[in-house]
Amino acid sequence: MSEMRVxxxxxxxxxxxxxxxxxxxxxxxxxxxxxxxxxxxxxxGKTTLLxxxxxxxxxxxxxxxxxxxxxxxxDAETVASKTGVKTIQLHTSGECHLDAxxxxxxxxxxxxxxFDILFLExxxxxxxxxxxxxxxxxxxxxxxxxxxxxxxxxxxLMFEKGNAFVFTKMxxxxxxxxxxxxxxxxIMRLNSKAVFFPTxxxxxxxxxxxxxxxIRLVEDYKK
Amino acid sequence: MSEMRVxxxxxxxxxxxxxxxxxxxxxxxxxxxxxxxxxxxxxxGKTTLLxxxxxxxxxxxxxxxxxxxxxxxxDAETVASKTGVKTIQLHTSGECHLDAxxxxxxxxxxxxxxFDILFLExxxxxxxxxxxxxxxxxxxxxxxxxxxxxxxxxxxLMFEKGNAFVFTKMxxxxxxxxxxxxxxxxIMRLNSKAVFFPTxxxxxxxxxxxxxxxIRLVEDYKK
Numbered sequence: 001m002s003e004m005r006v007x008x009x010x011x012x013x014x015x016x017x018x019x020x021x022x023x024x025x026x027x028x029x030x031x032x033x034x035x036x037x038x039x040x041x042x043x044x045g046k047t048t049l050l051x052x053x054x055x056x057x058x059x060x061x062x063x064x065x066x067x068x069x070x071x072x073x074x075d076a077e078t079v080a081s082k083t084g085v086k087t088i089q090l091h092t093s094g095e096c097h098l099d100a101x102x103x104x105x106x107x108x109x110x111x112x113x114x115f116d117i118l119f120l121e122x123x124x125x126x127x128x129x130x131x132x133x134x135x136x137x138x139x140x141x142x143x144x145x146x147x148x149x150x151x152x153x154x155x156x157l158m159f160e161k162g163n164a165f166v167f168t169k170m171x172x173x174x175x176x177x178x179x180x181x182x183x184x185x186x187i188m189r190l191n192s193k194a195v196f197f198p199t200x201x202x203x204x205x206x207x208x209x210x211x212x213x214x215i216r217l218v219e220d221y222k223k
Numbered sequence: 224m225s226e227m228r229v230x231x232x233x234x235x236x237x238x239x240x241x242x243x244x245x246x247x248x249x250x251x252x253x254x255x256x257x258x259x260x261x262x263x264x265x266x267x268g269k270t271t272l273l274x275x276x277x278x279x280x281x282x283x284x285x286x287x288x289x290x291x292x293x294x295x296x297x298d299a300e301t302v303a304s305k306t307g308v309k310t311i312q313l314h315t316s317g318e319c320h321l322d323a324x325x326x327x328x329x330x331x332x333x334x335x336x337x338f339d340i341l342f343l344e345x346x347x348x349x350x351x352x353x354x355x356x357x358x359x360x361x362x363x364x365x366x367x368x369x370x371x372x373x374x375x376x377x378x379x380l381m382f383e384k385g386n387a388f389v390f391t392k393m394x395x396x397x398x399x400x401x402x403x404x405x406x407x408x409x410i411m412r413l414n415s416k417a418v419f420f421p422t423x424x425x426x427x428x429x430x431x432x433x434x435x436x437x438i439r440l441v442e443d444y445k446k
Binding site for chain 2: 042071074075123144146147148153155
C-alpha cells in the first residue's frame with residue numbers, strides 16, 4: 001500500500017461525504033429540522049451542557065438527541081433520564097468521527113419530521129470530526145477552561161469549522177490559566193464569524209443566553 | 224468508493240504499521256534507547272508533565288523529546304526552553320495520530336544513539352493514537368481530573384493499549400467529580416497490568432514517583 005494510494009482513498013471518502021452531507025442538509029431544511037453538531041475534546045462537558053440546555057429549550061421546541069460513542073451508552077442514558085426527550089445511541093464501532101452516512105441513518109431512525117432541533121453529540125475528539133461534514137446546520141464547538149486557551153493554535157481546523165463556540169466550566173476560571181480574551185482573539189483569527197458563549201452548566205450560568213441564540217436561529221431557519 | 228474498500232485499506236495500513244513499529248522497537252532495544260509514547264486528550268497536561276518530569280530525569284539520564292502537532296510549534300518551544308534538552312517538532316499535516324513511519328523518521332532525525340529516553344508527545348486525541356503502534360517501549364497515558372472518571376468507559380482502546388496511567392491536575396480534585404478508585408477499577412477491568420500515578424505537575428506532587436518508576440524501567444531495559 002503506497003502512501004499516495006492512502007491519500008487518494010481519503011480524498012475520495014471526504015468528497016463522497018461532502019456530497020452526502022449537502023443532500024442531508026437540504027432534506028432537513030425542507031422539513032424544518034435544525035441539526036446541531038456538538039463537538040469538543042473528551043470530557044469538555046458536552047453531555048452536561050446538553051442536559052441543561054435541553055431542559056431550557058424543551059418547553060418551546062421539540063428536541064431530539066443523537067448520542068454518538070464508540071461503544072458506551074452512558075451519555076444517552078444520562079440525557080434521556082435527565083431531560084425526558086427522545087434520545088438514541090449511535091455506535092461508531094471504534095471510528096473517531098461521525099460521517100454523513102451514519103448521521104443520515106440515525107436521523108431516519110429517530111424519525112426527524114417531529115423535531116425542531118436535533119442535537120448530535122459527536123465523538124469527543126478535536127481532530128477527526130472537523131474533517132467530516134455531518135449535514136448539520138450549525139457546528140457548536142465546546143472548549144473547556146481546564147483544556148487551556150492554546151487549543152485554537154493546535155487544532156485549527158476545528159476552530160475554522162465551528163460556527164458557535166461555548167466555553168465550558170467557566171466557574172473554574174480561578175483554578176486554571178485561561179485567558180478568555182486571548183482565546184477569542186485566536187479563534188477570530190481563524191474564523192471571523194465566530195460567536196462566543198461563556199458558560200457554566202453546573203452553576204447554570206450563560207446557558208440561557210445560548211438557548212435564546214438557538215431559538216432565534218431556529219426561527220430564522222423556518223422562515 | 225464502497226465501504227468495504229475503505230475498511231480493507233484501513234486494515235492494510237494498520238498491518239503495515241504494526242510491522243514497521245515492531246522493527247523500530249527492535250532497533251531501539253538494540254541501541255538501548257527507551258521510547259515513551261505519551262498520549263491523552265487535548266489539554267490533559269502532557270507538556271506540563273513532561274517539563275516537570277524531564278527536569279527530574281535529566282541529571283541522571285540523557286533525554287530527548289519529539290513533539291508532535293498537526294501544525295503548531297508552541298509545545299516544542301516550551302519544552303526546549305524550560306528543560307534545555309534536545310527537542311524536535313514533528314508535524315503531521317492534519318493527521319490525527321502518529322504512525323511508526325513518522326516516528327522512525329523523527330528518531331533518525333534526532334539521532335537516537337545519544338539518548339537513554341526519547342519522549343514522544345503524540346497528538347492530543349483519545350481515539351486514533353491508540354490504533355497506531357509507534358514502536359515505543361512504553362505507552363504512557365494521561366487522564367486529567369477535569370475530564371472525568373468515565374473516560375475508560377468511552378475510549379476503551381486507549382486504556383487497553385496504555386501501560387502506565389498518569390492522573391494529572393490532581394490538585395483540582397475538590398472542584399470536579401472524579402473518583403480515583405472508580406477510574407482505577409474501570410481501567411483494571413480493561414487492562415489488568417495497568418499501573419497508576421496520581422500527579423499534580425503544577426504543585427510538583429507525584430512526579431518524583433513517576434520519575435523513579437521510569438528510571439527503574441530504563442535500568443531493566445538496558446540489562
